[in-house]
Amino acid sequence: MNKLLQSVFVTVIMSAVTSCAAYPVNPQLAQYNPSSGYRYENLKAPANSESLFVILTFSGGGTRAAALSYGVMERLRNTKIQWEGQERRLLDEVDVISSVSGGSFTAAYYGLFREELFDPEKYEKVFLYRDIQGELIASLFNPINWFRLASSGFGRIELAAELYDREIFREKTFGDLINQGRRPYLMVNATDITMGAQFTFVQDQFDLICSDLAGVPVSRAVAASSNFPIAFTSLIVNNYAGKCGYMEPEWMKQASKDLLINPPRFNRARIARSYLNSDERRYVHLLDGGVADNIGLRSPLLAIQSNDFSWSIVNKINLKQIKKLVVIVVDARTDPKTDIDKSRSSPGLGTLIDIISSVPMSNYSFDTVQQLLGTFESGTREGATYAACQSILQDQCPAGKMRTPPPYMADTFAIYVGFDQIKDEKERQDFLNLPTTFALPKEEIDKLRRIGPKILDESESYQKLCGELKCQKE
Amino acid sequence: MEYVFINYVTGRLVRVDGKDWGITNSTLIVEKGHHNFDLGEPPNYQPASVQTVVQNTTIISPLIINDFQPS
Numbered sequence: 300m301n302k303l304l305q306s307v308f309v310t311v312i313m314s315a316v317t318s319c320a321a322y323p324v325n326p327q328l329a330q331y332n333p334s335s336g337y338r339y340e341n342l343k344a345p346a347n348s349e350s351l352f353v354i355l356t357f358s359g360g361g362t363r364a365a366a367l368s369y370g371v372m373e374r375l376r377n378t379k380i381q382w383e384g385q386e387r388r389l390l391d392e393v394d395v396i397s398s399v400s401g402g403s404f405t406a407a408y409y410g411l412f413r414e415e416l417f418d419p420e421k422y423e424k425v426f427l428y429r430d431i432q433g434e435l436i437a438s439l440f441n442p443i444n445w446f447r448l449a450s451s452g453f454g455r456i457e458l459a460a461e462l463y464d465r466e467i468f469r470e471k472t473f474g475d476l477i478n479q480g481r482r483p484y485l486m487v488n489a490t491d492i493t494m495g496a497q498f499t500f501v502q503d504q505f506d507l508i509c510s511d512l513a514g515v516p517v518s519r520a521v522a523a524s525s526n527f528p529i530a531f532t533s534l535i536v537n538n539y540a541g542k543c544g545y546m547e548p549e550w551m552k553q554a555s556k557d558l559l560i561n562p563p564r565f566n567r568a569r570i571a572r573s574y575l576n577s578d579e580r581r582y583v584h585l586l587d588g589g590v591a592d593n594i595g596l597r598s599p600l601l602a603i604q605s606n607d608f609s610w611s612i613v614n615k616i617n618l619k620q621i622k623k624l625v626v627i628v629v630d631a632r633t634d635p636k637t638d639i640d641k642s643r644s645s646p647g648l649g650t651l652i653d654i655i656s657s658v659p660m661s662n663y664s665f666d667t668v669q670q671l672l673g674t675f676e677s678g679t680r681e682g683a684t685y686a687a688c689q690s691i692l693q694d695q696c697p698a699g700k701m702r703t704p705p706p707y708m709a710d711t712f713a714i715y716v717g718f719d720q721i722k723d724e725k726e727r728q729d730f731l732n733l734p735t736t737f738a739l740p741k742e743e744i745d746k747l748r749r750i751g752p753k754i755l756d757e758s759e760s761y762q763k764l765c766g767e768l769k770c771q772k773e
Numbered sequence: 774m775e776y777v778f779i780n781y782v783t784g785r786l787v788r789v790d791g792k793d794w795g796i797t798n799s800t801l802i803v804e805k806g807h808h809n810f811d812l813g814e815p816p817n818y819q820p821a822s823v824q825t826v827v828q829n830t831t832i833i834s835p836l837i838i839n840d841f842q843p844s
Contacts, residue, residue: 549790553807553824560828561806604774605804606789613802617795677774681832688833703778703835706800 320447322457325536326514328505328543336502337473337512339395339610344482346391350622351382351768352612352709354395355483356596357402358664359525359589360631361735364401365427366744367631369416370751371716372405376417380768389770395610397486397499397595399588401737402629403524404467407517410485411471425467428744431737435459454532456522464518473500473520474513484610486598488588489523492533496570497591498523498583499598503609507574508536508583509543523585529652533584540577547575550607564605593660594630596667604674621709625764626671629751630717632661634731657735668715675711682708712764716754726750775803775827776835779810782843786813800835803827812841819844 335341357368375390382392398406408415408422415421438444438458447453464470476485484501491498498504500520505512523534554561554568574580588595602608603624615621639646646654685705692699721727730750733743755761764770779787781797788794788811795801797812811822823840830836 549809550792553790553809556826557806560826561804564804564806606792606794606808607804609792611792613804614789614792614794617801618793674774681774685832701833703800703833703837705832706776706802 320450320453320457322452322454322460322535323516323519325505325519326511327537327539328509328511331506331509331543331545333506333546333548333609336505337477338502339482339484341477341480342482342484343480344394346387347394347482348383348392349394349615349620351392351625352615352621352623353389353393353625354397354599354627355393355406356594356599356626356628357396357398357406358594358628358630358632359400359402359587359660360633361401361525361737362427362431362739362744363633363733363735363747364629364631365404366739366747367716367751368398368402368405368629369422369427370748371627371629371755372409372416373748374752374755374772377773378765379771379773380765382768389768393483395482395484395486395599397488397599398524399488399593399595400525400527401631401735402595403487403521403588406485407468407487407521410476410483411468411517428741429738431462433738434462435737438462452535454534456526456531456534459526459531460516460519460522460534463521464516468516468518468521470516470518472514472516476517477513486595487517487520487524488592488595488598489520489526489534489585490588490590491570492584492586492590493580494570494573495591497588497597498536498585500524506543506545507540507571508577509539509541509545510537524588526585526587528586528590531586533586536583536585538574538577538580538583540575540580542577545575547572548607554607564607567601567607589660592663592667593632594628594664594667596626596628596664596671599626600667600671600674603671616707616709619707623712623764623767624709625712625714627714627716627755627761628668628671630664630668630715631747632664632717632719633733633735634661634719635734636732668713671713675713678708678711710767712760714755714758714761714764716751716758718750718754720754720757721750722757775805776830776832777801777803777810777827777838778835779838779841781812781818781841787811788813797841800832810838817844818842 358364378389379386380389396406404426487500489498502512526534551568554564557565602610603612606614689701718730778800779797784796784798787797789808805828807826809822809824812818818841823838827836
């Protein structure tokens with residue numbers, strides 16, 4: 300009888316654990332309001348001028364990426380500049396941080412806790428030098444979690460999200476970021492696996508699914524952003540589209556006519572509209588942001604090229620709000636040596652998965668950086684064309700006048716911080732062969748923290764910027 | 774990158790697809806494609822908006838829109 304009672308008791312307890320195991324549901328938005336919520340326009344910046352517009356992008360790559368971006372943040376904090384007659388830190392001029400995967404930990408921690416990022420007792424202790432990977436694996440061996448994981452609404456990624464929420468991000472939500480109301484604007488990027496598209500944790504994205512980002516823990520955004528395929532399950536976001544009075548913005552109507560004129564713009568509208576059908580898309584499944592863009596540059600690049608975004612940079616330039624536009628790309632891409640081509644044997648499944656999950660992402664990253672450089676170069680070239688035409692006109696016809704004035708252009712600085720730029724061959728190879736993991740030895744992390752600022756300092760574009768801003772290292 | 778110049782009797786704000794974009798009588802940058810231009814508030818001009826496709830412009834030969842007039 301006793302045994303029977305024990306069995307019943309255990310069954311009831313385990314059923315309760317299983318039935319309670321569900322992911323934290325993102326709240327529904329009561330009423331769509333394009334002027335409230337976590338948006339760039341709602342963030343004030345008393346000590347941050349918009350005229351010097353600085354964007355940071357942090358790539359994926361586990362702790363390697365987090366440490367590299369941390370080192371760059373330390374350099375920006377320790378660099379004083381002169382801008383419009385005022386002295387301030389370069390870090391205080393950062394307007395936007397767009398991040399993916401490992402880089403999202405540094406970005407989100409700074410977004411929430413600011414100077415605490417640099418306190419050795421805080422970020423370094425709770426994340427950077429910690430064996431997060433070991434703790435995640437240990438949680439899988441906890442018998443209570445076996446029953447929780449048996450529930451269809453509780454995947455392995457939820458264990459990671461819980462750990463990050465409790466141990467790193469102190470249960471803070473995007474509502475806390477809204478209440479701070481300060482730049483930089485944090486763009487944590489994941490990938491919507493159905494569309495293969497970037498899914499950014501900002502209210503503009505959540506408007507499409509009629510959800511209130513204010514009620515979403517920041518840890519969930521970071522978990523989605525670093526949700527490495529196969530190791531974890533997809534992170535689920537509920538879609539309430541059609542229940543908040545969402546009004547399709549004008550750009551979507553216009554872009555839907557652009558299939559043969561501007562296919563990428565047409566595609567952006569197509570992807571945005573896909574969320575509006577909540578019958579077909581009741582849930583959005585998210586994986587690592589690196590699947591769509593492993594350097595976090597895609598969203599800022601679009602804001603530089605397109606007028607369609609609420610924080611469109613090209614619109615800010617047209618309005619003469621930006622004088623200098625700086626984009627610092629921190630890319631922890633590696634290039635591990637492989638012996639595949641030394642053998643006739645076909646590589647194993649594990650190796651193939653490694654290749655499929657990293658090589659296309661790296662190639663795409665090069666393409667994205669090239670697009671940024673191309674956009675900036677095209678602005679410079681067009682300006683030169685105008686000046687050349689004006690000069691010819693004045694030579695040939697001194698009384699002549701150009702039909703229209705030139706557009707206002709901002710000075711642009713594209714700065715790339717990646718291991719390929721390390722000059723010493725052996726040192727470069729050491730960094731290019733670091734593993735992707737959430738547990739690195741202390742000495743490797745220390746090296747990453749040192750190499751980020753070194754590459755930054757050696758960048759020609761950064762040196763030019765620093766010359767103009769009269770940088771002083773503390 | 775495409776270029777548009779909107780002629781108007783005075784300098785005033787111009788919007789593209791509902792967003793603040795620049796000032797009239799200056800050359801402004803826009804992404805290639807279909808766009809809806811208007812002059813925002815107050816609505817003391819005609820027509821209320823101009824819809825057009827912007828492509829194949831250059832910095833020295835922007836698309837010039839002469840449609841807007843005070844009402």
